[in-house]
Amino acid sequence: MSxxxxxxxxxxxxxxxxxxxxxxxxxDVAHYFVAPDQIQAEIDRLLRARDAVVQELATLRDELPGxxxxxxxxxxxxxxxxxxxxxxxxxxSQWIVDRHYNAEWALSAQLEVLxxxxxxxxxxxxxxxxxxxxxxxxxxxxxxxxxxxxxxxPVSPRDFGGEDPLLLVAADIAPADMIQFxxxxxxxxxxxxxxxTSHTAIVARSMDIPAVVGTREASRLIMQDDWVIIDGDAGxxxxxxxxxxxEEYRFRQRQSELERARLARLRHTPAVTLDGEHIELHxxxxxxADGEAAVAAGATGVGLFRSEFLFMNRDGELPSEDEQxxxxxxxxxxxxxxxxxxxxxxxxADKPLDRLTVNELRHEHVLNPAMGLRAIRWSLAExxxxxxxxxxxxxxxxxxxxRLLIPxxxxxxxxxxxxxxxxxxxxxxxxxxxxxxxxxLGVMIxxxxxxxxxxxxLRYVDFVSIGTNDLIQYTLAIxxxxxxxxxxxxxxHPAILQLIHQSILQSRxxxxxxxxxxxxxxxxxxxxxxxxxxxxxxxxxPSQIPAVKQRVLRAxxxxxxxxxxxxxxxxxxxxxxxxxxxxxxxxAAIVH
Ligand code: PEP
Ligand code: MG
Numbered sequence: 201m202s203x204x205x206x207x208x209x210x211x212x213x214x215x216x217x218x219x220x221x222x223x224x225x226x227x228d229v230a231h232y233f234v235a236p237d238q239i240q241a242e243i244d245r246l247l248r249a250r251d252a253v254v255q256e257l258a259t260l261r262d263e264l265p266g267x268x269x270x271x272x273x274x275x276x277x278x279x280x281x282x283x284x285x286x287x288x289x290x291x292x293s294q295w296i297v298d299r300h301y302n303a304e305w306a307l308s309a310q311l312e313v314l315x316x317x318x319x320x321x322x323x324x325x326x327x328x329x330x331x332x333x334x335x336x337x338x339x340x341x342x343x344x345x346x347x348x349x350x351x352x353x354p355v356s357p358r359d360f361g362g363e364d365p366l367l368l369v370a371a372d373i374a375p376a377d378m379i380q381f382x383x384x385x386x387x388x389x390x391x392x393x394x395x396x397t398s399h400t401a402i403v404a405r406s407m408d409i410p411a412v413v414g415t416r417e418a419s420r421l422i423m424q425d426d427w428v429i430i431d432g433d434a435g436x437x438x439x440x441x442x443x444x445x446x447e448e449y450r451f452r453q454r455q456s457e458l459e460r461a462r463l464a465r466l467r468h469t470p471a472v473t474l475d476g477e478h479i480e481l482h483x484x485x486x487x488x489a490d491g492e493a494a495v496a497a498g499a500t501g502v503g504l505f506r507s508e509f510l511f512m513n514r515d516g517e518l519p520s521e522d523e524q525x526x527x528x529x530x531x532x533x534x535x536x537x538x539x540x541x542x543x544x545x546x547x548x549a550d551k552p553l554d555r556l557t558v559n560e561l562r563h564e565h566v567l568n569p570a571m572g573l574r575a576i577r578w579s580l581a582e583x584x585x586x587x588x589x590x591x592x593x594x595x596x597x598x599x600x601x602x603r604l605l606i607p608x609x610x611x612x613x614x615x616x617x618x619x620x621x622x623x624x625x626x627x628x629x630x631x632x633x634x635x636x637x638x639x640x641l642g643v644m645i646x647x648x649x650x651x652x653x654x655x656x657x658l659r660y661v662d663f664v665s666i667g668t669n670d671l672i673q674y675t676l677a678i679x680x681x682x683x684x685x686x687x688x689x690x691x692x693h694p695a696i697l698q699l700i701h702q703s704i705l706q707s708r709x710x711x712x713x714x715x716x717x718x719x720x721x722x723x724x725x726x727x728x729x730x731x732x733x734x735x736x737x738x739x740x741x742p743s744q745i746p747a748v749k750q751r752v753l754r755a756x757x758x759x760x761x762x763x764x765x766x767x768x769x770x771x772x773x774x775x776x777x778x779x780x781x782x783x784x785x786x787x788a789a790i791v792h
Pocket of ligand 2: 670
């Protein structure tokens with residue numbers, strides 16, 4: 201049966217493929233394909249892990265002390281029975297044979313199938329056996345991790361042809377897990393939870409693949425293997441589409457690929473407006489390896505390196521100074537002399553260090569993580585960690601132009617502490633004989649207080665970067681990761697426009713650099729508005745650069761600036777901007 205699920209569009213384009221349902225807690229399980237000649241070896245690997253767990257449980261049961269509760273033995277028997285059930289390993293093996301999934305993936309896919317069957321059972325006792333099944337799967341997954349892999353490098357489905365594209369469906373995905381999907385087999389994402397600028401959505405966007413979040417119940421309604429269309433522009437998901445709908449979307453998919461190819465030709469065109477204003481289009485990156493995509497997309501620098509992703513997925517261990525230094529140096533070298541703005545670690549809120557999902561965080565006993573010990577507050581509370589990061593950043597400056605960016609600043613005292621620490625760090629590096637060059641200091645404008653007191657902050661810093669994602673969250677009191685209030689998360693709100701405009705004006709007045717690195721910078725719908733406000737430096741995901749550049753090339757900043765007051769004074773700025781900015785837009789299309 202065909203049906204639609206509605207959510208929030210976070211990453212443009214159309215993806216068509218088969219649904220792969222993954223439980224949120226198992227998103228981190230390895231997902232790769234095995235080569236056809238390795239299928240039997242992979243099944244054997246699965247069976248060996250199953251046998252090891254059988255052995256483990258049988259020993260446990262045999263060695264139960266005489267006075268152990270009877271229920272314990274019964275529980276172990278249930279687990280052993282599940283392990284021998286054909287639906288368990290037989291079903292998982294079938295995924296390996298049919299889909300070439302690796303053993304861990306096959307096992308979690310089969311768990312999803314069986315868990316649904318348990319959910320539908322009438323009998324309470326049987327329904328509750330789902331928890332036993334989950335425990336058994338957990339044990340086998342652990343046994344698989346401990347055992348050696350099949351020794352073969354993972355292969356792509358294209359290597360053996362004929363595989364359908366796969367789209368990941370999960371209740372929620374933690375940013376820490378999402379980052380691991382960067383080079384994954386999935387061609388699109390659907391989640392139940394999340395808002396447009398939640399960090400999971402941001403990483404999906406940086407991967408440049410269609411995604412829809414905040415669907416609330418997609419992971420319950422969509423079945424393993426269903427044919428699914430993700431319309432990343434409209435924020436809709438069409439499940440089991442009719443042939444006519446499928447054809448229509450295939451056509452749109454081809455169109456958007458053509459459009460991308462057309463825009464990619466702008467890569468080497470300098471971003472200059474019709475009236476001759478030079479615009480810097482920088483890239484937001486999460487890993488040093490993203491530098492390559494930034495250069496390929498025509499970025500003229502990195503405006504935001506979200507260094508916190510280096511701190512994730514490490515089981516609580518933080519990266520050492522040397523490890524960080526090598527990562528920053530790699531990013532600097534990848535940018536070939538162009539500036540790299542490294543933001544100090546911004547963990548907390550919806551970006552925990554470990555792989556907690558937003559849902560799990562909501563059940564944690566942190567009262568309000570977005571307003572708690574996050575970003576610079578955490579860094580200043582962990583001075584030795586922070587000094588290590590500062591040293592690593594300064595050391596990387598010996599290899600290119602490095603800028604230091606501080607997230608979530610709200611107090612002058614924070615800036616003073618940072619300045620003091622950077623002085624000490626420079627002294628330490630000099631004493632230790634490490635080379636470094638001048639590093640400009642910038643703060644992010646993400647808290648309304650910082651925007652309002654900007655003239656004071658500007659006395660201490662070299663540049664500012666407006667983080668609109670958080671600025672909107674904190675000005676409007678809307679949790680950016682909460683789909684329930686996503687409709688109120690409004691970049692066009694007059695208060696937001698005032699704060700952004702004032703921040704740009706004040707910075708320019710003080711002769712300091714100002715950029716926007718929140719998601720608004722990469723959304724072509726805001727390009728003219730930001731240009732009208734006087735912005736000349738935008739930072740965004742590399743994949744967004746061509747579309748924004750196209751807008752820049754067609755813009756006349758003087759004409760745009762002339763209509764800005766009408767937009768800012770309007771009750772409904774979006775409607776007025778659509779009309780006025782369109783009229784004030786410059787000449788004809790540049791790209792044909
Ligand atoms: C922002 O808040 O706009 C920003 C760029 O930082 P992040 O999205 O990482 O919080
Ligand atoms: Mg932020």
